[in-house]
Amino acid sequence: MGMVLMEMKYDIPEIRHGYANQTLYVDLSKKTIEVKPVDEKMKETFTGGKGFDLWLMWNGLPKDRVVKWDDPENEICIATGPLGGVTTYPGAGKSIVTAISPLTGQPIDSNVGGYFGPHLKFSGFDAMEIQGCSAEEVYIFIDGDEGLVQILNAGDLPDNAYDITRILTDRHTAKGGRDISVVSAGPGADHAWMGCLNFSWWDNKREEPRYKQAGRGGTGTVLRNKRVKALVAKKERLTLEMNGPADLDMLKAVAREHSKEILELDSQQNRMRVVGTAHLPGIMDEFDLLPTRNFRAGSDPEAKNLHAEVWEETYTNSGKGWDGCWRPCAINCSHCIEGFVPKTGPFAGKKVIVDGPEYETIAGCGSNLGIFVPHWVAELNFYCDAYGIDTISFGTTMGFVMELFSEGYIDEKATGGHNLEWGAAKAALAVLHEIASGEGFGGEHFGKGVQYLKGYFASSGADVRVMEDIGMVHKGLEYSLYVTKESLAQQGGYGLTLKGPQHDEAWLIFLDMVHNYMPTFDDKAEALHYFPMWRTWFGLNGLCKLPWNDVVPPDNSETDEPAKVPRHVAFYARLFSAMTGRQVDGDDLVHMSEKVYNFQRIFNIRQGKGLRVNDSNPPYRSIGPVTAWEYESRQERYDSQLQEKCGIDCSNMTSEEKLAKLKEYRMEQYMCLTDAVYKRRGWTRNGVPTMEKVNSLGLDWIPDLVTIVKEHQADEPPSHTLPESDEGWK
Numbered sequence: 255m256g257m258v259l260m261e262m263k264y265d266i267p268e269i270r271h272g273y274a275n276q277t278l279y280v281d282l283s284k285k286t287i288e289v290k291p292v293d294e295k296m297k298e299t300f301t302g303g304k305g306f307d308l309w310l311m312w313n314g315l316p317k318d319r320v321v322k323w324d325d326p327e328n329e330i331c332i333a334t335g336p337l338g339g340v341t342t343y344p345g346a347g348k349s350i351v352t353a354i355s356p357l358t359g360q361p362i363d364s365n366v367g368g369y370f371g372p373h374l375k376f377s378g379f380d381a382m383e384i385q386g387c388s389a390e391e392v393y394i395f396i397d398g399d400e401g402l403v404q405i406l407n408a409g410d411l412p413d414n415a416y417d418i419t420r421i422l423t424d425r426h427t428a429k430g431g432r433d434i435s436v437v438s439a440g441p442g443a444d445h446a447w448m449g450c451l452n453f454s455w456w457d458n459k460r461e462e463p464r465y466k467q468a469g470r471g472g473t474g475t476v477l478r479n480k481r482v483k484a485l486v487a488k489k490e491r492l493t494l495e496m497n498g499p500a501d502l503d504m505l506k507a508v509a510r511e512h513s514k515e516i517l518e519l520d521s522q523q524n525r526m527r528v529v530g531t532a533h534l535p536g537i538m539d540e541f542d543l544l545p546t547r548n549f550r551a552g553s554d555p556e557a558k559n560l561h562a563e564v565w566e567e568t569y570t571n572s573g574k575g576w577d578g579c580w581r582p583c584a585i586n587c588s589h590c591i592e593g594f595v596p597k598t599g600p601f602a603g604k605k606v607i608v609d610g611p612e613y614e615t616i617a618g619c620g621s622n623l624g625i626f627v628p629h630w631v632a633e634l635n636f637y638c639d640a641y642g643i644d645t646i647s648f649g650t651t652m653g654f655v656m657e658l659f660s661e662g663y664i665d666e667k668a669t670g671g672h673n674l675e676w677g678a679a680k681a682a683l684a685v686l687h688e689i690a691s692g693e694g695f696g697g698e699h700f701g702k703g704v705q706y707l708k709g710y711f712a713s714s715g716a717d718v719r720v721m722e723d724i725g726m727v728h729k730g731l732e733y734s735l736y737v738t739k740e741s742l743a744q745q746g747g748y749g750l751t752l753k754g755p756q757h758d759e760a761w762l763i764f765l766d767m768v769h770n771y772m773p774t775f776d777d778k779a780e781a782l783h784y785f786p787m788w789r790t791w792f793g794l795n796g797l798c799k800l801p802w803n804d805v806v807p808p809d810n811s812e813t814d815e816p817a818k819v820p821r822h823v824a825f826y827a828r829l830f831s832a833m834t835g836r837q838v839d840g841d842d843l844v845h846m847s848e849k850v851y852n853f854q855r856i857f858n859i860r861q862g863k864g865l866r867v868n869d870s871n872p873p874y875r876s877i878g879p880v881t882a883w884e885y886e887s888r889q890e891r892y893d894s895q896l897q898e899k900c901g902i903d904c905s906n907m908t909s910e911e912k913l914a915k916l917k918e919y920r921m922e923q924y925m926c927l928t929d930a931v932y933k934r935r936g937w938t939r940n941g942v943p944t945m946e947k948v949n950s951l952g953l954d955w956i957p958d959l960v961t962i963v964k965e966h967q968a969d970e971p972p973s974h975t976l977p978e979s980d981e982g983w984k
């Protein structure tokens with residue numbers, strides 16, 4: 255047991271209508287612990303979850319300067335939401351983490367499973383706010399049964415997330431592990447900007463802690479920079495009544511309806527209970543949307559080795575029992591591989607559990623690297639988690655490096671001696687092990703991501719223009735794993751996000767490309783308004799998004815707006831009303847999100863970002879073909895677009911000439927889409943919320959926010975005119 259460096263005893267409040275009505279603040283530099291009140295204005299404006307996190311950061315960070323990720327003043331905040339911890343509702347166990355990101359320099363948010371958020375709330379805190387840097391390695395223990403918060407010396411703890419979690423679970427449990435959730439990063443996060451956080455949950459069936467990752471944007475890096483090895487939250491018993499719902503019967507009824515529907519329909523739809531998100535590689539491969547070899551192509555003959563049937567065989571006990579990162583979740587999609595034996599690194603030859611792999615990891619650490627052997631994907635998954643590294647950023651960064659290497663733009667001198675050809679799984683693992691040790695190319699360079707590596711490779715002579723086009727990074731964040739080249743709407747779905755190209759704001763590829771639901775700019779803009787707002791709502795409430803649209807009602811396609819899954823929107827409105835006592839409908843839920851969404855945009859501006867210039871210039875590979883090979887692989891589509899949309903007779907043009915014309919056209923389309931989306935969101939042409947929008951959302955009570963908005967109202971970017979037909983390309 256580590257020495258107690260500071261502790262605070264507190265009275266555990268009664269949770270009322272989903273809120274503890276207080277937050278926990280820990281200053282690691284001063285070794286102080288405080289409780290802060292939550293008032294009605296905070297709840298009304300920010301709802302909870304990500305909204306609370308951002309509001310705490312807004313007030314906690316210095317306001318007179320841009321805050322860097324490694325400033326002691328940077329904060330890491332974790333919250334669930336008013337619906338977090340509903341013990342009968344599918345997906346109601348999520349936590350949302352925020353910090354100023356090492357990769358993007360602005361607030362990042364990550365929505366993650368595991369029990370930490372609910373344990374934190376039932377311990378008496380709607381959110382936790384950590385600031386400062388400790389002089390020594392520490393961990394923070396919240397005992398929600400005793401009303402005790404401690405900062406303890408962590409000098410005796412190992413580095414990797416798996417061992418840390420096991421030791422702390424054994425050390426603090428009174429219930430064989432079921433009462434504990436641990437948050438930890440790992441040694442990789444010490445040497446990388448893409449460090450993730452592992453949130454644990456107790457697997458009753460296997461009697462083991464299991465994990466979900468808050469992957470994006472380097473929150474693990476921030477935690478390790480503060481010299482925190484782990485956060486532990488203990489709560490012996492979670493009950494439905496503990497959340498203090500306003501209408502318990504209504505809450506039970508809507509939870510029953512939603513769970514019943516999932517149990518009846520999942521086996522006829524995505525089979526999440528059997529394969530989870532691993533049902534996606536096959537579908538993406540079929541529709542030419544699975545990133546292969548650094549997003550160059552969307553399918554590959556070898557990709558069948560990564561399809562659902564393979565993972566169904568590989569996951570142990572899949573579909574046969576409880577496998578949910580939130581105990582009552584009817585979807586139960588958190589599959590794993592037990593008895594997996596790594597072939598490299600410190601766990602070589604030992605049996606371990608791999609949590610996943612899930613879709614993004616299969617695509618990122620598999621097809622995107624030209625690796626089509628499931629074992630290597632699982633081994634990369636295991637070590638990324640153990641070391642606290644985001645599999646998405648790792649995979650997208652490695653894809654970039656492998657393309658540069660395979661195409662001869664860089665050589666082994668630039669990669670520290672690693673032969674990083676396509677498919678070089680052992681070399682990719684060697685780089686990953688270096689990130690953990692802090693040595694070599696991996697430890698010194700790779701872990702800082704694509705944006706950094708573009709500069710690093712440029713210094714050794716690599717072609718800057720090529721790297722700008724193929725480096726799949728925007729706003730500093732590596733792309734998540736969908737090919738967007740042929741969907742203008744999804745280009746906006748990635749490019750016009752708050753935090754960078756992560757699909758959790760908008761996933762419009764199928765609606766756009768397959769169903770053709772949004773042929774005009776206005777249609778696309780409407781979708782790029784509605785879906786980011788709607789999806790934000792899950793992060794305000796401590797919910798998982800998968801139960802919303804991964805299993806849908808049988809008559810959903812006959813509704814007016816099937817993409818919104820109207821019956822489920824109504825479920826969520828009833829759930830929120832039952833918990834909080836505020837009678838709301840679907841529009842009210844979107845309005846809640848719009849407040850926080852605009853607030854986060856203005857927070858980005860405060861950090862010197864969040865303007866049109868930051869939304870512009872995504873890597874061209876996310877918009878169209880970069881190389882002649884890419885063009886020729888879809889020549890018919892591209893030629894007809896040049897002819898029909900641009901009026902160009904390209905019959906005598908070389909591929910390079912056609913590439914240049916297509917690029918001009920597609921970039922212009924992206925800029926026009928940007929105009930249309932800003933207009934729909936109520937923003938100026940420079941991407942700043944108008945004062946009218948701020949007033950309508952009721953954010954005008956925050957004086958320093960109003961000052962920032964007013965300062966930026968007049969900035970106007972160069973004009974882009976919508977085409978007369980107002981049609982986006984298809």
Ligand code: SF4
Pocket residue numbers: 344345346347367577578579580583584585586587588798799800801
């Ligand atoms: S749907 Fe899957 S990821 Fe979401 S809460 Fe349920 S088990 Fe966890």
